[in-house]
Every structure is written in structure tokens, then in C-alpha cells.
Amino acid sequence: MAREVRCKTVEEPSLVALAKTHAATPSFKNKTASGSHLSNVHLCISSSCFLSGAGQDVGRSCILVSIGGKNIMLDCGMHMGFNDDRRFPDFSYITQQGRLTEFLDCVIISHFHLDHCGALPYMSEMVGYDGPIYMTHPTKAICPILLEDFRKITVDKKGETNFFTSQMIKDCMKKVVPLNLHQTVQVDDELEIKAYYAGHVLGAAMVQIKVGSESVVYTGDYNMTPDRHLGAAWIDKCRPDILISESTYATTIRDSKRCRERDFLKKVHETVERGGKVLIPVFALGRAQELCILLETFWERMNMKAPIYFSTGLTEKANHYYKLFITWTNQKIRKTFVQRNMFEFKHIKAFDRSYADNPGPMVVFATPGMLHAGQSLQIFKKWAGNEKNMIIMPGYCVQGTIGHKILNGQKKLEMENRQTLEVKLQVEYMSFSAHADAKGIMQLIRMAEPRNMLLVHGEAKKMEFLKDKIEQEFTINCFMPANGETTTVITNPSVPVDISLNLLKREMALGGPLPDPKKPRTMHGTLIMKDNSLRLVTPEQALKELGLNEHQLRFTCRVQLQDPHSDPDTLSRIYTHLKSVLKGYTIQHLPDGTVMVESIVIKVSSSAEEPNTKVLLLSWSYQDEDLGSFLSTLLKKGLPSGLSSM
Amino acid sequence: MKLYCLSGHPTLPCNVLKFKSTTIMLDCGLDTTSVLQFLPLPLVHSPRLSKLPGWVSKDGTINLEKELKECAGRVFVDSQPEFCLPEKELLDLSTIDVILISNYHCMMALPYITEHTGFTGTVYATEPTLQIGRLLMEELVNFMERVPKAQSATCWKYKEIQRLLPGPLKDAVEVSTWKRCYSMQDVNSALSKVQLVGYSQKVELFGAVQVTPLSSGYSLGSSNWIIQSHYEKVSYVSGSSLLTTHPQPMDQSSLKNSDVLILTGLTQMPTANPDGMLGDFCSNLAMTIRAGGNVLVPCYSSGVIYDLLECLYQFIENANLGSTPFYFISPVANSSLEFSQIFAEWLCHNKQSKVYLPEPPFPHAELIQTNKLKHYPSIHGDFSSEFRQPCVVFTGHPSLRFGDVVHFMELWGKSSLNTIIFTEPDFSYLDALAPYQPLAMKCVYCPIDTRLNFHQVSKLLKEVQPLHVVCPEQYTQPPPAQSHRSDLMLELQPPPMPYRRCSVLGLPFRRRWERIQLLPEVGPVATHLSDISILLSLVHHSAVLKNQPPIVQVLPLKKMRGSAVFFLSLPSQHGITEVKVEETTDGHILHLQAEDTLIQLEEDGTHIVCDDNEPLRTALRDLVLRFLMKL
Secondary structure, eight states, rough: OOOOOOOEEOOOOOBBBEEOOOOOOSSSSSSOOOOOOOOOOEEEEEEOOOOOOSSSSSSSOEEEEETTTTEEOOOOOOOTTTTGGEEEEEEEETTTSSSSOOOOOOOOOSSOOOOHTTTTIIIIIIIIIIOOEEHHHHHHHHHHHHHHHHHHHIIIIIIIOSSHHHHHHHHHHHHHHEEBBBBBSSSSSSSEEEEEEOOOTOEEEEEEEETTTEEEEOOOOOOOSSSSOOOOOOOOOOOOOOEEEOOOOOSOOOOOHHHHHHHHHHHHHHHHHHOOOEEEEEEEEEEEEEEHHHHHHHHHTTTOOOOOOEHHHHHHOOOOOOOHHHGOHHHHHHHHHOOTTTOOOSEEEEEOGGGGSSSOOEEEEETTTSSSSSHHHHHHHHHOOOOEEEEEEOOOOOOTHHHHHHHHOEEEEGGGOOOOEEEEEEEEEEOOSSOOOOHHHHHHHHHHHEEEEESSSSOOOHHHHHHHHHHHHHEEEEEEEEEEOOOEEEEEOEEEEEHHHHHHHHHHHHHSSSSSSSSSSEEEEEEEEEEEEEEOHHHHHHHHHHTOEEEEEEEEEEEEOOOOOOOOHHHHHHHHHHHSTTTTSSEEEEETTTTEEEEEEEEEEEEESOOTEEEEEEEEEEGGGHHHHHHHHHHOOOOTTTTOOO | EEEEEEEOOOSSSOEEETTTTEEEEEEOOOOGGGGGOOOOOOOOHHHHHOOEEEOOOOOOOOOEEEEEETTTTEEEEEESSSSOOSSSSOOOOOOEEEEEEOSSGGGGGGGHHHHSSSSOOEEEEEHHHHHHHHHHHHHHHHHHHHHHOOOOOOOOGGGHHHHHHHTTTTTTTOHHHHHHHHHHHHHHHHHTTTEEEOOOOOOEETEEEEEEEEEEESSTTTTEEEOOSSEEEEEEEOOOSOOOOHHHHHOOOOGGTOOOOOOOOOOOTTOOOHHHHHHHHHHHHHHHOOOOOOOOEEESSHHHHHHHHHHHHHHHTTTTTTOOOOEEOOOOOOOOOOOOOOOOOGBOOOHHHTTTTTEEETTTTHHHHSSSSEEEEESHHHHHHHHOOOOEEEOOOSSSSSSSSHHHHHHHHTTTTHHHHHOSSSSSHHHHHGOOOSSSSSEEEOOOOOSOOOHHHHHHHHHHOOOOEEEEEEGGGGGGTTTOOTSOHHHSSSEEEEEEETTTEEEEEEOOOOEEEOOOGGGOBBBBSSSEEHHHHHHEEEEEEEEEEOOOOOOEEETTTTTHHHHHHHHHTTTOEEEEEOOOOEEEEETTTTTTEEEEEEETTTEEESSSSSSHHHHHHOOOOOHHHHH
16 A cells, blocks of 8 residues: 555544554555545655666666556656666566556656657557656757657667667657646546746756645756746745656766856867867757857857857757747846847858768757767767867766766776777767756756755765755755665645634634734634534534533532631732733732632632631633643642732 | 735736745736727817817806817717726735736736836746737827826816716726826836746746646636745636636646635626627628728727737628728738737647648738738828728727727717627727717627636636635626626635725635755665754755754653663673673663663663763763664
8 A cells, every 4th residue: 555544534523533644664555545644655666676767876767656546657757778678667667567547647757858758659559658748848849850860770770679669659649748837737536737947958847746635846957047048947835745856967066057168169169279179978958059059159259250050850849949039038138039040050051961071160960968879979980090189078978978088087998899099089078958057957846945855866975965965955865766765755745624714703803914924822722523624613513513511521620728807808818829820911900709710710718717727719611721731730739928919 | 925906806816925025926917997988089170079068067166178078978088098097006016026927908008007116126028928918008109198188187186176077987996096007117117127928937936836827718828826835825817717718728737736716707798709799800800891981990909909810811702892992000900910810829729730731820810811801000101192992901909099989989889881890898889989989880799708607617626626716796796787697607616705995815824834945965864763953054045954863852752661671781881891780660770880871761761970081971972862762
């Protein structure tokens, strides 16, 4: 069972028994949909331990969340470093056989990068899933193109089989439901999701998943500083139970964007000046557009002549997407797009394979970004031997890719057919990929105020560092599950109660206007559980509704006291004494020979035989139990001698 | 719950809803029909307009030569045109917490409400509404500022004078509220208060009320609003459409189960079928062009014009009009055309899927690319040199009182070859043409109003079943011109609650419950029905119940019979040895003799009388409580 929660219902009027929640063993085998409001949330990082998911690795993202009886898959990424089964998440974790549809309530894709959506057609068409897949409009538009691109490289060029087909990509996309920013989408009666702007790439979104009062926010990849074409991620103070954040740059606090840009331009400029060629491996969409804008303006300003090329026919199409989805770019571009569309480049031209052998300097953007296949790899092979040339890696490279190897300083690469390639060209790494750095992650935590934090999509050591920092600064739990590990977080959801306006008005009449956020108010009412709902009403209304009479519990306590005064004097002395001890209470000395403290009655009597031994009678009802008990103990101690009897 | 009605115009509403101590303004429409009382503002000096005689009353007692001019048998105010504002005196505008905007036509009074009034709240609107609303305001300001008019006529507004003026000036209403156009600075400041929302976004207001915009199908980003708490739901329906045009279809199902539905913005042309009008538009246009004349289409720069251009895109090839130039002249023409292409999320499914290709959603991109459609900021500059006739010109303002359209009226009005085709339903075309009479130009009236008609609305209401409907009084009777058409009004059971300008309606609501949150630390509350004392406080804007120890329980009891037996079986555990039981009429009295303690057990109460022996008393107390709970 996914949860250990009970909401006991006995015959009406029924008892309210709210059991404490327990940590539960995770399981996706039971899709329990219970109406109960107490539960816990647990997260499973996909795939068993020998395979990597989104845990402490930057390979691919696929997270399963179970919240309030709902199971949600967050991202369905592919590992670019593997060429075998290991590139896809291990869905057998969810079910050994059969389709996933009955185990998942929905799938949400945060953005179009293949490490976040690359396994989607495999999951939906080859493993089998027919439920809704949510993604934003730009993601829905661009994701199938990248998938098809990738499929072509894998199947057509490398000749792999057992891979998804074009038709499967199309069928998969038919299951996609587009998400708009901030729109609250009701997946079913209980489960709702909401997308927030994440920056990172066009159409990237963070998602909030909510069931009852429990919620989880998944960031996908995001960046907290606006760049040349995208804005900064933003989320409201939604106080999720768990914030699942990527942590690619967990330890880096990157220097200012401007410095990095200047550095980049300087390096490109120097290489071009000395007649070298610059290769910039990129993904067709995303960072590429930002760097294009950067170079375009630089070329314009410096009046540069060296050609800039962009490989693959995707360029124009890609830029067109940016033009049509301009509302997803940053403020500046949006404001000026009518006058000047930033995605219409003058200096950047389409690349032809033959150009690579042209003499003289040039700058080439080529896909893919990690040098694991395709055009960028081909050009790299051609240019690697010349120390005049330069390769600039503007993003992260997954382990196992050539990009990763050369970034680690490897000078001799083993290629196919046992050939070795000598790397003589200059290798530069410039982090342009728009991930949040440590500062940005902390900033997001401050924005959303989560109760628990979960770090994924990063490297273990770096995450450890960040985890300590988060726990110190925010005193919240921070988890960093390994691949295949399940994290269970116990939530403490509140229970919705309907309060009768009569009661509320009465309480308001008693003590000034509500609401004063700083001062809580004590109020008294009766809680009724009926028809699976809780209602708080006035005691009278409750009794009337249930046809019950109130049962009064009253105490009368005799306290003996030695006090050599007349009975009325003793009473006066008690009055004075209580007045001085009990500040802020209503104490009255009534003419009928009683003292009233709130509703507690105090009388004095004595027998004729022993006039100095007074018997005090204290009488109170159970509602005043605390005060009554206090008073009897107080008076037992006797009256101080210095009291006047007024 | 109260509704304050600040505008009497049924399609340009401005209402204020007071609901659960929040004050919510629903739209702020600007009634621009007032400008029909003014003389047109020509872009180029017009000898005809400058030579008009001033108006003096017949007996000569009132001389308003400077303010009023006689033109074509009617009297017009010679001043910068003024607009009829929403009522500002009915309530203090600075107390408004939020303004909900439903579409860009219904926000034109925003700067009058948010600027110089002490307003400190937030305005909620969708992104297309904001962007296109900004363009329309910009255009309006530009039209006015391009032709500055120093004089501002005020004398004619005095009540004693106004009633002596000839009609229709005499019958103009609320003239004291008429104001000149705002400045661009006011527009920018007003729009900086807008917070963007998406369809179906749940926006919490102070933890008390939730508001949600829903697609209304009328224009880009147009919305209806749901204003609700846990137990009450008000739907605000403004301009909505069920026709398939460019916007996302209307979300009807979310309007279900409303306690109150405020219905505004129905079609102003209940008898005109938009499709038929579109056909008339095309055929008249083609006819005029073939005869060598020009076509003038006075229109707003956003909205129906997109549909007109799309219709023409398909039509011109078939009608052999491929070489006819189409001009769109407005200071915001370019922006409007560009903006329409970037709001894919807000478009109908057909247009949305084009973006995935990627192709621009509207075909006017192709018209522009092939040079069939050209746009200019004004008649000055490039246009004057590139302009070829015969042609089709789309330009504003549809009232024919200001904007580039005034120039074309002067230019083309004298030739019967030319045609003016009215497509916007906001202005009476006869009134609009009045200052240009006599006119040789042909006039065609093809008002296209895609908003709900009475037939559609009654079907909608049957489906969504609101308990009460509130609507402008105009909808509760047939239009004055068609008083026999009882189908052109709302007939509902219970009858709709009509409002007019300055009405204050009490909405029929009985609120009985409020939703609060019981924090988990309060639980486990108790067994049985529990009487609790709790701390009511506000955490993150929502009321929560916290524990207030101790939990006190009042104990309902039905019967006490047999209680003595229960008690007799237990006390031995507490060292009580001797208990005497006495039967009374209502119950029992237990006498613990050694302790000199009496327990009086009755059906509706238990009374414990004892010495100041606290351990014993609490033991007995718990005993009684335990017993009561077992019942």
C-alpha cells in the first residue's frame, strides 16, 4: 500500500480519528485513489540501481512522483552517452509487463531537450502508455523535430534497429495536451497541475503538481538570470511539500554573464584574426540562438568579414519557432519584435558540408552539442589536427561522449575502426547552458518556500555540498536520492473544515474584527463529521442537529480556611486577594453574598461552633475546569495576612 | 454581496462587485458614442469644416458660436471629442482591490479609473488583452494628439443651456462626466498595474476569493470570469462568442452551477447574421472595385479585421481582385498584424496547429509578403507616394470623427463610384455620417458582431443553470426599434435582475459556511463529536485552526440509566471503599462516605461535590468523562 493513512468513519454522527501518518513502502503496483486527506508523498527516481535516471547524474531525467494516491511521471529523458538499452529509463520498475497506462495518471515533460523527452515515444508507443502527456506549446512544437532528428542519426546513420519510428513519434505527439503558463489544468477531480516559466530554453516550464493540500514542484532545467533571448524563471510562494530541483551547477557560482560573453567573443575574435576556424557544437534550438544573437551583434559592430555558418536545415525553421513563440522570450525581445526581430540574422548563413574544407577563417555552429554524432563530429574530425583552430563547448557534455573526453583534456581519441584522432586544436569550455547555479537554486527556494527539498540531475559530490548549504540556510530537509532510490517524504496536510458563519460572526462580535494576522484568536465550537466532511458549528447548533441534550458537568469543591473575620469580611478579603492575583479576569463581588470569577461562584459559610473556620464553596462547570482547579488550589493556601476587608 | 453598476452601456460594462470584503471591478468600458456629437478632426485642413457657421439660439439669447457649429442641418460641438466615463460618484474608486478585464474593448476607460483616483489595486488581464488593449489606447491617444485642438467646449454642458439646444445634443446623457482623452503617460501608468493571467488560472485574492478567467471565444485573449469562494460562485459573462472565428472557443462548462451569473456584452445586432454580413461585405467590395471605385472600411485595428483579411485572402483570387491594393492605415497597423501572429496559445485549434509547422497562424502574413496588403502608420509619408487607386482602405476610427478615416471621407465622399462599408457595430452609421452630408458615396452597412445572440444565450443559460441572472435592463425588453420582437429579449425563470447606470443591487446570497483549515497538530481531536477550543489565525492568508490546549469536550448524553452500576464497578481502583447509592426521580446520587463526596448523576448533568481533594476530584472527573464518552 502506498499509504498508511486512516480516516475512520463510524456511524453518524461519527468519530473523528486522525491517525498519524507513517512512512510507507513505495510501490507503483497499486494506484490507489482514496479520498482521504492525509497521506504522504514519495518520489521514486526511475530505474533500478544499476541504471541511471535523474538521480546523481546529468544523463537523463525521469522521475516518478506518488502524491495523494496519484502517480505522475516527470520527464522521460534519454541518456546520450549510451548506445544500448541503458539509454532509456528502466520502465520495468513501474511494471514488469503490460502497459503503463493503468499505473500512471499523467506524464509531464518540462522542456524539449532530449535528456528530458528523448524516451517519450519509446515509453508511450513501445512500452505502452495512452494517458495524457502534458507539455507547453513550444515544447509540443519543437520536441517532435528533435526526436525525429535524433532518430535519423541513430537509425539511418548508425543503422540501429529496435528504435522508435517516425510514425511512433507522430502517434506519441497525438497524446500530448498543451499546457499554458499559469493555467491550472485539472487532470482529474483531484489532481491539478500548473506550469511556470523556467527560462532555460524556449518553452521550458516548471510544474506544480497538487492533490488536495499536498503539492510538489518540479523545476526541470531552469535559470534564474535572464539571458540574451530568455527571461528568468519565476514561481510564486506556493509552499510545496517538496521542491524537486535540478542541480547541474550545484557548486558553481558563475561569474557575471557579461564577462562570459566578453570572454567568448574575445576567443572567437582571436582565432578568426589568426586565420583559424571556430567550431561551436550546439543543439539546434536554445543556446544556439543566444550565441547567434551575440555573434551577429558583434560582427555588426566590429564590421567582421569572416563567414558564420549554421549547420543543418533546421536553422531557419528553428528561428521561425522563436519568432512565433516570441511571448516566451525575454522582455527586451518581446518589446522590440515589431520593429526588429532578433531572430532574423544577416551574417549567419546556412552551412554546406563542402565548406568545412574551405580555406580561411570561419565560425560554424553545428549540431549536436556533445559531439557524439552527426555534423559537429564530422567537422571536428576534420579540424582537430590544426592547432590554429578552436572548438568552443558552450554546454555540458555527458560522460562517454567525445565532448566530455576532450573537455577532460584527452589528447588522443579512439574512433571507430580503431583509428586514433589527435586533438591539437584548442578546446575551450564556456558554460552558456542556462542552468541555475547554486545562487539561483537558493533564490528559487526563497521564492517557493518549500517544506522539503530534493536535488536531482547533478553530480553526487556537488549535490552534497549544496545539500549542506540548503539545510543550513533554510533548515529544511534536503534529499539527494541516487538512481533507482525512493525518497519518501511525510507530509502534514491540513484538513479542510467548514465553519458556520453564525459561529464566526459570534466570535467576531465577542472580540473585535477578524482577521488580524498577527493575533490568533481562541474560539469555541463543535466539530461534526458527517457525510465525509468536517464542520465546525456552535455547540447549540450541533446538539440541535444531532437531537442531543447537553450534559452539564459541574464541580462543587469545599475548601476550609482559617480566617478570624465575619463571613462577609472573609468574602471581601477573598475578593481583594483574587483581584490582585488574577489580572485580566472578570471578578465581581455580588450583593447576594457571592464572588464570581468569570462564571465560577465562590460562597463563604461557617458553623456557629467554629466561627473562624470558614468553608468556601467553589462551584464551576467543566468548561472552566482549568480556572476552577487553579482557584481551589490557590484558596487552599489561605489568604495573605495584610489584606484589608474593605 | 452587492453589485454597483457604473455604466449603463450593455456591451461596455463597468460593474463593481463587493464580495466577502473584497471589492472587484468587472471591466471598465469606455462609452465612445459620445464622440458622435463632435465635429470630425481633419488631418489636413478642411475648408468645408472650417467655414461652418456657429450656433446661436433662434431668439438670439444664447450665443455659443465658438463651441457649437451647424453642419448639414445638425449641431456639433467644435472641440476635442470627449468620452462618456463610467460613474465615479457611486463609490470610492480608491477602495477597489482588483479590476478584472474581459477583453480589450472593455478596458478603454482603465486610465480614468486607475490614475488620479487613489486606486492602489491590481488589474488582471490576459496577455493578448493587455497588448492589443495597449495598441488600441495608443491609437486613440495618437489620433487625438495628432490634431491638437486648443479649445475645449464647456458652456454647452450647463444643464440650463443643454436643455435649450437642438437634438440630439439636447438628449445627450451624463454630459458632466464627459472627458477628453487621456495621455500616453496615463496609459503607460495604468497598464503597468496589469498582472497577466492565463485561462483557467486560479488567482487567490487575499485568501478570501478565487478568480479565474475562462476563454470567451470573442477576441484574442478575451475572457469571462469566475469569482468564487468555497460555497459561492459568481460568473461574469462579458463579450462571448460561439461562432468559429480566430480565438479559442468559449469555455461553457466551467460556468455551471453559479449562484449568480452577470450577463453583459450580447450582440448589438441581434438581427444581423455575421456570416451573411461577411458575404455582403465581399460582394459590395468586389462590385465597387470592378466599377473603378474605392472602398473605405472604417474599423478598429484589431479584432474583426483579422477575419475580414482572412476572408479576403480566400476571396480575392476567386473574384479576380488579385491586383487591387489593400491598405491598412493606423499608427498601430504593423503592431496589430505582428501581434496577432504571436499569440498561438490563444487561438482556435486550427490556427494553433499551423504554428507547429511552423507557419504564421493568420494568412495576412502571406498577403503582406506578396505585397497585396500594405500597412502604413498614417496617410502622411510613404503612403501618399505609394498609394494607387482603385483600392481598399481599412482605417479608423469607426466613429468617423477622428483618425485617418476623416481624410478619406473628405477625399472620396463626393464620388458615387466609391463605397464606404461599415463593419463595426458600435456606432449608428447614420449618426457617423451626419457631418459629411450630403454624400455621393455609396454606404453599405454590414455590421459584424460575433457576440452571443438571444437564442444562443438562452440555450447557454439552460445548460449552465445559474440560480440568478443579472443583466443590463436593455436585455429585459425588446429593442425600442423592434418592440414586437419578444424573441429579442431575455425570458427566464426567475426573471433576470435588471440593472442600469447607478443601480446598486443586493445579490440574493445566503452565506452559511466558510472554509478553514484544521492543522494536523489539532488531531487526533477526540472520539465522538468533539467540542473544541481552537486558535483561529491567519497563516499565508488563509484561516487555520491551531491547537489550543487543553481540548475541552462537552458531552452529549442520552441516557444515564445504569450509570450507577458503572460507577460502582470502578471506584475500588481509586481506593474508594464505601459507596452509598440513592435513587432519585432523575437519576442517582452516589455518596462516597469516607471521602464525604457526593456525585449527583442526572440525565442532563453531573454534579460532583467534594472536599478540596484535587487527586480525588480529577480522578472522578476523568471517570465521568470516560463514562460519558462510552455512551
